[in-house]
Structure formats: structure tokens, C-alpha cells
Amino acid sequence: MATMYAAVWHGPGQExxxxxLIERPEPGPGEVLxxxxxxFFCAMHARAVLVGHAKHxxxxxxxxxxxxxxxxxxxxVTNLKLGTRVTVNPERPCGTCFYxxxxxxxxxxxxxxxxxxxxxxxxxxxxxxxxxxxELPSSIPYEFAxxxxxxxxxxxxxxxxxxTLSDCVVIMGDxxxxxxxxxxxxxxxxxxxxxxGKHEGALQAALRLxxxxxxxxxxxxLLEVVREETQGYGADVAIEAVGSSHTYxxxxxxxxxxxxxxxxxGMPLGTTFQGDPNLIHYRSLKILGSYRYSPDHxxxxxxxxxxxxxxxGPIVTHQVPFSSLTTQAVxxxxxxxxxxxxxxxxKKP
Ligand SMILES: [Zn+2]
Numbered sequence: 001m002a003t004m005y006a007a008v009w010h011g012p013g014q015e016x017x018x019x020x021l022i023e024r025p026e027p028g029p030g031e032v033l034x035x036x037x038x039x040f041f042c043a044m045h046a047r048a049v050l051v052g053h054a055k056h057x058x059x060x061x062x063x064x065x066x067x068x069x070x071x072x073x074x075x076x077v078t079n080l081k082l083g084t085r086v087t088v089n090p091e092r093p094c095g096t097c098f099y100x101x102x103x104x105x106x107x108x109x110x111x112x113x114x115x116x117x118x119x120x121x122x123x124x125x126x127x128x129x130x131x132x133x134x135e136l137p138s139s140i141p142y143e144f145a146x147x148x149x150x151x152x153x154x155x156x157x158x159x160x161x162x163x164t165l166s167d168c169v170v171i172m173g174d175x176x177x178x179x180x181x182x183x184x185x186x187x188x189x190x191x192x193x194x195x196x197g198k199h200e201g202a203l204q205a206a207l208r209l210x211x212x213x214x215x216x217x218x219x220x221x222l223l224e225v226v227r228e229e230t231q232g233y234g235a236d237v238a239i240e241a242v243g244s245s246h247t248y249x250x251x252x253x254x255x256x257x258x259x260x261x262x263x264x265x266g267m268p269l270g271t272t273f274q275g276d277p278n279l280i281h282y283r284s285l286k287i288l289g290s291y292r293y294s295p296d297h298x299x300x301x302x303x304x305x306x307x308x309x310x311x312x313g314p315i316v317t318h319q320v321p322f323s324s325l326t327t328q329a330v331x332x333x334x335x336x337x338x339x340x341x342x343x344x345x346x347k348k349p
Contacts, residue, residue, distance in 0.1 A: 006120035027074035030127035035065030040065040040140035041329045063092035066118030081130040087145040089132030089298040090114035106292030143342040151301035151329045157290035165189040174202035176315045176339035205314040209271035211236040245273035252279040260286040321347030
């Protein structure tokens with residue numbers, strides 16, 4: 001039996017997240033085996049390791065955002081050569097459920113998902129996901145290609161926002177997602193982009209990436225800055241990319257009449273918020289939530305990465321070797337200057 005190392009999650013508790021030698025999968029007919037080269041460790045994984053997760057049941061292998069090489073192919077797979085550098089869309093909507101029939105693919109009731117995931121030396125791509133495998137140009141590093149899913153989610157938020165030429169946009173959040181929004185907002189033609197956060201290094205990076213103005217909310221009032229920059233009217237669009245009830249409340253106060261708020265950040269179960277409903281009513285605000293993405297967003301996101309329209313250098317800030325993933329990733333992920341943490345799968349146990 002061929003074996004491989006995998007990071008297996010056995011439930012909450014750091015000691016239950018372990019590197020183990022397990023059976024290496026063999027691709028069946030129509031399937032493709034990838035050798036994983038880079039895979040992201042994100043906030044969801046850190047939370048699952050520390051306190052558990054409502055939608056994942058142990059034991060399992062995490063990792064949806066990955067890139068690697070084609071290692072072997074099953075019968076009937078003729079379009080992928082061994083050794084080709086690729087990334088894969090880890091999810092495909094069913095196409096037939098209540099939401100898919102309404103083109104709301106992000107809410108598909110029966111999506112086909114990549115499970116087990118990519119925190120292993122090899123991952124088997126099931127037949128329904130094989131047409132979501134994309135070849136990468138040699139100039140694009142694996143860690144940038146592996147970021148495609150996050151960019152796809154942000155793209156959906158941008159589509160919902162309706163941002164257009166000469167808009168004023170406020171982004172709340174200076175993490176990797178906030179800096180990703182910033183670049184897409186500029187690509188969409190907004191001329192004034194105000195980014196708010198708490199980390200001086202990230203705010204400086206935001207200025208280099210094209211923010212018109214940054215606000216350190218531990219020192220200055222975002223509301224005052226937005227009023228000053230918009231002659232008192234408020235922003236055309238405000239994006240919540242923090243995931244806190246305070247910023248959701250604040251979003252309502254930053255918008256002009258008829259403005260659009262995008263709720264992107266997720267929060268722990270049971271979180272509530274208090275906003276002034278009169279702001280929504282009298283100012284005719286449009287408050288929209290954005291969650292997940294469509295297959296087309298994934299394709300567009302990868303195109304933006306491969307054509308270098310998006311600078312992921314300041315976003316993918318940290319790496320952890322696969323050999324110390326289970327002991328170090330949670331701690332590295334919690335560092336204030338960590339915007340996205342990628343696992344270097346080449347550094348094996
Ligand atoms: Zn569906």
C-alpha cells in the first residue's frame with residue numbers, strides 16, 4: 001500500500017490536529033490525483049482546531065485552497081498531462097436545486113465539494129470537479145494560484161456592490177480580504193477608496209496598493225474622515241470585511257442616501273447587532289450580504305491572478321512548513337501581521 005502524510009483533524013484541541021501516515025489515494029475512472037504544493041490555512045481552520053466547527057465532522061483533512069501538480073490520472077482523463085501545474089475549484093453547484101435554478105449558486109443546497117482536502121501530500125479530485133482544474137502559467141507561483149477561491153468570493157461582493165466609475169468606496173478591514181477588495185475596487189473604477197483598520201503595516205501596504213486614504217481606527221474617527229472626503233454626503237459603497245457587530249452597525253452610518261453596504265465578514269454563531277433602522281429607511285440604503293461564489297467568479301478570479309492584475313505579494317505574508325503545520329499554524333495565523341498563511345507542502349515531515 002502506498003502511503004502519504006496528511007494533517008488529520010480529530011476534533012477540537014491542538015493535540016487532536018496531527019500529521020499521520022495514511023493510505024495514498026488512487027484515482028478512479030474520471031478522477032485526477034494532484035501532488036499538493038501549496039495550500040492555505042485560514043481562519044476557519046484555526047477556529048476548528050481551537051474550538052471545533054459546526055459543519056465539519058472529525059476525522060477529516062481540511063484544505064480547499066490549493067495548487068499543485070498532476071501526479072496521475074484515472075481512466076478516461078485525456079486532457080491533463082502528468083506534471084502539469086494546476087489549481088482546482090474545490091466546489092461545484094449541483095445545477096438543479098432551488099437556488100441553482102435561480103442562478104444563486106453560492107447557496108446551492110447540494111454542492112459537490114473537495115473532501116478530504118489538500119492538507120496532505122496528495123489529493124484526489126473527484127470526477128465532478130475535474131473540469132474545474134485549471135492549468136497555470138509558469139510565471140504564477142503556486143501560493144498565488146491557491147488564493148483564487150478567496151478572490152472569487154471577493155469578486156462576488158464586488159459584483160453585488162455595483163461599484164462604478166468615480167465612486168467613493170469605504171473598506172472596513174485591513175486583513176488579506178480588505179486588501180483584496182481594495183485592488184478590485186480600483187479595477188472597477190472607483191476614484192476614492194478609504195480603507196480603515198488597526199494595523200499600521202497593513203495600512204501602509206494599502207496606500208501602496210492604491211488607497212486614497214487610510215484610517216487607523218484606534219486613533220481617528222472613520223465617520224469623520226468619510227464625511228470630510230464626501231462633502232458630508234457619505235460613501236457610495238461601504239464594505240464590511242472585518243466580521244464584527246460594531247463594524248456592521250457602523251456601515252449604516254457611512255453611506256450616502258441610496259448607498260450600498262456589503263456585509264462580507266462572517267461572525268461566530270449567536271452574534272447580534274444593533275443598527276438604526278431609520279438610516280436604512282429614510283436614506284434608502286441597500287444592505288446586501290455576500291457569501292461564497294459562482295463557478296464563473298472562480299474563472300474570472302484566476303484570470304485576474306494569472307494576468308497579474310492583482311498583487312498578492314502584500315497579502316500572502318506568511319508560510320508554514322508542512323512538517324510543522326499541526327504545531328505552529330494556529331500560532332502563526334494569530335499574529336497581527338499575518339494576512340494569509342500558506343502551507344509549504346514541499347517541506348515534508
Ligand atoms: Zn444546487
